[in-house]
Amino acid sequence: MFHPAACSIITASIAAPFIDPSHLIHPLNPKDQSMPRPAFYRVLLSLCVAGLLFSSGLVLNAEDSGPVFRAGAATSNITPPLGEMIVGGWKPIPATNVHDELHARCLVLDDGNTKLAIVLCDNVGIPEEVFDLAKQQASDATGLPFSNMLLASTHTHSATTARGGLKTANETELTNYQTFVAHRISDGIRRALANLEPAKIGWGTVEEPSEVFNRRWFVTDASLLANPFGGIDQVRMNPPRGSSKLDRPAGPTDPEISFVSVQSPDGRPIALLANYSLHYVGGVRSGEVSADYFGYFGKFIEEKLDATDQSPPFVGILSNGTSGDVNNINFADKSPQKHEPYEKMQEVAEKVASRVFEAHQQIVFHDWVPLAVEHTTLTLKTRQPTPEMISHFEQINRDDDENPRSGHRREEIYADRITKILAGPKEVEIQLQALRIGDLGIAAIPFETFTETGLELKDRSPFQHTFTIELANGSFGYLPTPQQHRLGGYETWLGTNYVEKEATTKIVASLLEMFQTLQEDN
Structure with a gap:
């Protein structure tokens, strides 16, 4: 907006009043004699000061506005x-x-x-x-x-x-x-x-x-x-x-x-x-x-x-x-x-x-x-069939007069799942994620998660509001709590649930640790 050389000369003139302005050349056009030199410098000084104030105002306004969401x-x-x-x-x-x-x-x-x-x-x-x-x-x-x-x-x-x-x-x-x-x-x-x-x-x-x-x-x-x-x-x-x-x-x-x-x-x-x-x-x-x-x-x-x-x-x-x-x-x-x-x-x-x-x-x-995210992986053991389960399905497969089927309508389905589990991995690595949106926390779990787990995360989260999105970043079956595992039922059956019975405890602990990090870092 203003020539820096001109502003430098004017500043020097202010700092050194004993210098005779008549000895100075016109800073922008040495041949221009249309304005007496002292009057010219007074005008230019005013313009430089106004320009500096205007530029400073722009910087302050930019700093005040902050980042845009x-x-x-x-x-x-x-x-x-x-x-x-x-x-x-x-x-x-x-x-x-x-x-x-x-x-x-x-x-x-x-x-x-x-x-x-x-x-x-x-x-x-x-x-x-x-x-x-x-x-x-x-x-x-x-x-x-x-x-x-x-x-x-x-x-x-x-x-x-x-x-x-x-x-x-x-x-x-x-x-x-x-x-x-x-x-x-x-x-x-x-x-x-x-x-x-x-x-x-x-x-x-x-x-x-x-x-x-x-x-x-x-x-x-x-x-x-x-x-x-x-x-x-x-x-x-x-x-x-x-x-x-x-x-x-x-x-x-x-x-x-x-x-x-x-x-x-x-x-x-x-x-x-x-x-x-x-x-x-x-x-x-x-x-x-x-x-x-x-x-x-x-x-x-x-x-x-x-x-x-x-x-x-x-x-x-x-x-x-x-x-x-x-x-x-x-x-x-x-x-x-x-x-x-x-x-x-x-x-x-x-x-x-x-x-x-x-x-x-x-x-x-x-x-x-503020937005922030924490992401980690957690290794869990996979559940394996017990000797009793394996024996049970072996007897069913024979299906003779001495080993009749028990009559449960899902036996064949779970016999097939047990066979696949036996040939599958002995551990699995899952992804866990925690997001922060202001004072809201979001947990992400790659399982069909029981409600009491979500309630525990809400209760123990350091954020004012928290919720959990299930089946996030993967799909590894049901996730009962250890107590629900002891009660049995469809969601706990091997072939419906695939990971160790303490998995919920480990997942909750990891998510809460990430929530705490998110809160402390922001």
């Missing part, structure tokens, strides 16, 4: 071709129709120093190798650190599988669909990054207890407690509804819905990420692909926030909390209401979206909050 969101379609196998029931069936499309829903946050990506995929469970491929592709294309991406499955039971044959085995050769999903996830992250814009962020919680019920029950009839290994459990998953043989649930529920919302500075919704500790709802027609209530939530919250027909589009996301032992069936109800296909999942999604929308009106939005 930004957010971006996008979706990628991950719907498979018809004919792919739908998993979620005991026996996979081919997809014959698509009721509603499946998506990877992506949110990227940037505090000016750290970028985080959170992606929820409409799938029952995606193995670590598929997520890792997606992260590597996104990182190679954008420079986003591998550890700063949290990728998870919603656990819809009406999507085709991206899993392999054994949850603890490394996937060395990915299927076409697995490769497709990885590419679409990385595409979604890249598009969300491209959509980054200045944003404000807020979060909150609200409760919806009417749709969460612990599905593990103590019962008074031992015939309801047989397991596929020839033994008797203490609790039963999904007992007969309204039965007089029901005693009490074997664990708690968590009715809390946590959510994070990002908006443009003028209040235009960009994305909303919610978390609810409820399993899939189901109620689909056989052979149909659906995102379950997770997909409907995205649609309903978009409508309630009046965020339709935007560019870029608003993205509503619902993640699965700790719901390994919770579904929406009230087993004590003797007269359950019957629902048409897709009716119940819409009912649940409407309730969750309505409650979030009500609470959304009260949250405080922040122009800037």
Whole structure:
């Protein structure tokens, strides 16, 4: 703006008043005699001082404004071709129709120093190798650190599988669909990054207890407690509804819905990420692909926030909390209401979206909050069949008059799983992750996690608000607590659960340590 030589000369003139200005040449044009030299220097001095003050003001304003918080969101379609196998029931069936499309829903946050990506995929469970491929592709294309991406499955039971044959085995050769999903996830992250814009962020919680019920029950009839290994459990998953043989649930529920919302500075919704500790709802027609209530939530919250027909589009996301032992069936109800296909999942999604929308009106939005992430790996031993289990299935395989089948309808399924476990690895390395968004903490666990684990993390977390996203960065089966292991039941059976019985204790300790580090470092 001002010639530095001129300002230097003027400064020198001020510092040395005894110098006769008439002996100095015009600093910008020595031949110009249109202005007497003393008058010229007075004008130039004024301009230099004004320029210095103006420049200083710019620096102070830049320092006062600080880093800019930004957010971006996008979706990628991950719907498979018809004919792919739908998993979620005991026996996979081919997809014959698509009721509603499946998506990877992506949110990227940037505090000016750290970028985080959170992606929820409409799938029952995606193995670590598929997520890792997606992260590597996104990182190679954008420079986003591998550890700063949290990728998870919603656990819809009406999507085709991206899993392999054994949850603890490394996937060395990915299927076409697995490769497709990885590419679409990385595409979604890249598009969300491209959509980054200045944003404000807020979060909150609200409760919806009417749709969460612990599905593990103590019962008074031992015939309801047989397991596929020839033994008797203490609790039963999904007992007969309204039965007089029901005693009490074997664990708690968590009715809390946590959510994070990002908006443009003028209040235009960009994305909303919610978390609810409820399993899939189901109620689909056989052979149909659906995102379950997770997909409907995205649609309903978009409508309630009046965020339709935007560019870029608003993205509503619902993640699965700790719901390994919770579904929406009230087993004590003797007269359950019957629902048409897709009716119940819409009912649940409407309730969750309505409650979030009500609470959304009260949250405080922040122009800037710090972001941080901790990521670690943990090695766990895999459970191995006992000699009694092996003997039991050997007898079943003989299936003669002296060794009749025990009659449990899942024996053959678990006999096959035990065979695979025997040939599988003796330990597994899992990824754990902890995120910080202001005074909100998010834990990421690659298992179907029991509710009491999520409640423990909320209770012991150093952050004001905390929630857990399950089936994140992998899919290794169910994760009962040591106490629930002692009670038995479907979620604890070897072949449903694959890792050591103390795994929950080790995982909680690791996550709490990461939370503490995040709090201390910021």
